[in-house]
Amino acid sequence: MDLTGVKELLATNFDLHMQDETHYIEAFTHSSFVNENRNLDLKDNERIEFLGDAVLELVVSNYLYRNYPEMDEGKMSSLRALIVREESLSKRAVECGFDQFVRLGNGEEASNGRKRPSLLCDLFESVLGAIYLDLGLDAIEHFMSLTIYPKIKNGEFMRQSDAKTALQEELQKDGAIQLAYELIKEEGPAHEKRFEVAVRLYDEIIGRGVGHSKKSAEQAAAANALEMLKK
């Protein structure tokens, strides 16, 4: 695979200077390409995406922890879910220009895979995995400071929508749906209440959350469902 374009993109736009090409080859190879070229014995990007997902989770958690000392765990959790959800990361992949370089199988290409949000979201996380392996966590922090942190800072994810709204939007892409939030448990004395809420899509519980108020438990349940949908 010729990585000249990727190398230039990373250097010019992000001041990141690729050292070990193998990680990027892995990141920019979709499973559909591997399946159509079995003779080449290639690796697809599923493993490196698994790693990139964890890298992203850490740096976003760390950013929220350090910059919002007054934000409670439930709110950090919903905000993180909004930042790393498929709809958000697939946009970032396109903004960064990663979509133009991913290798797809012909079938995937023909069915417009290059624009598919789940593929783009996985690609974004895969590239993070490659940068992490190649250049380490400082390079990731630098990349984040040019891409996602400014959006957090200017309140894009907070303004945009809360976790309940985001979950509703995410699910109704495939047609109208109805979500129900159910109080599962309420315990503790008045000054120390703990609520547990489940969010149900018809007969399925798709998320659970706890909080010190019913409202925050609902947000946590929605955030949990968003996270699970992504996996």
Add this chain to the structure above:
Amino acid sequence: MDLTGVKELLATNFDLHMQDETHYIEAFTHSSFVNENRNLDLKDNERIEFLGDAVLELVVSNYLYRNYPEMDEGKMSSLRALIVREESLSKRAVECGFDQFVRLGNGEEASNGRKRPSLLCDLFESVLGAIYLDLGLDAIEHFMSLTIYPKIKNGEFMRQSDAKTALQEELQKDGAIQLAYELIKEEGPAHEKRFEVAVRLYDEIIGRGVGHSKKSAEQAAAANALEMLKK
């Protein structure tokens, strides 16, 4: 809070030399203690646990990625769920001796909170958060190399049980239960099949997973349910 004991424990057993006490005070303070001492304006460990959870997820993912190059994403995902599940981390908290130092409210203490797995699991992650903030990722790697990595290496989590067995064990703590795995979708050509499986506890779907075989999709669904249970 007097941290002499914690400081000695970390130095003697893990060669970790505490620099900034504030993170450890946060990590060793349970919400029940804060609630019973409102006048002291303390922070409980929920925020730092949120961070520690992400730290743990990254270092375990990184370890699996680097040491098991042949393991596919689905298998890494189930293995990670087994390593970071409540039952596993609560044991680690006791093995490390963290349980003796956590500050609890009187009510929590009286109801045996110091032995409660969910409290101990949160505590373990909180301490990881504190070590990360105080001493960085290298210190975390060192700590992991003395605690969790050797257990992964000698196959404890692989031998012990697969994700399906672990899920069964986790749920039947509160009495006998019955889990059912249902094939939701099967698609793709023979060499590129994709299975989607849901795991159901009576009328509720509690986890979902995909894989290239039915078996691996079931493991992924069980791992997904384990993750959801933890949150």
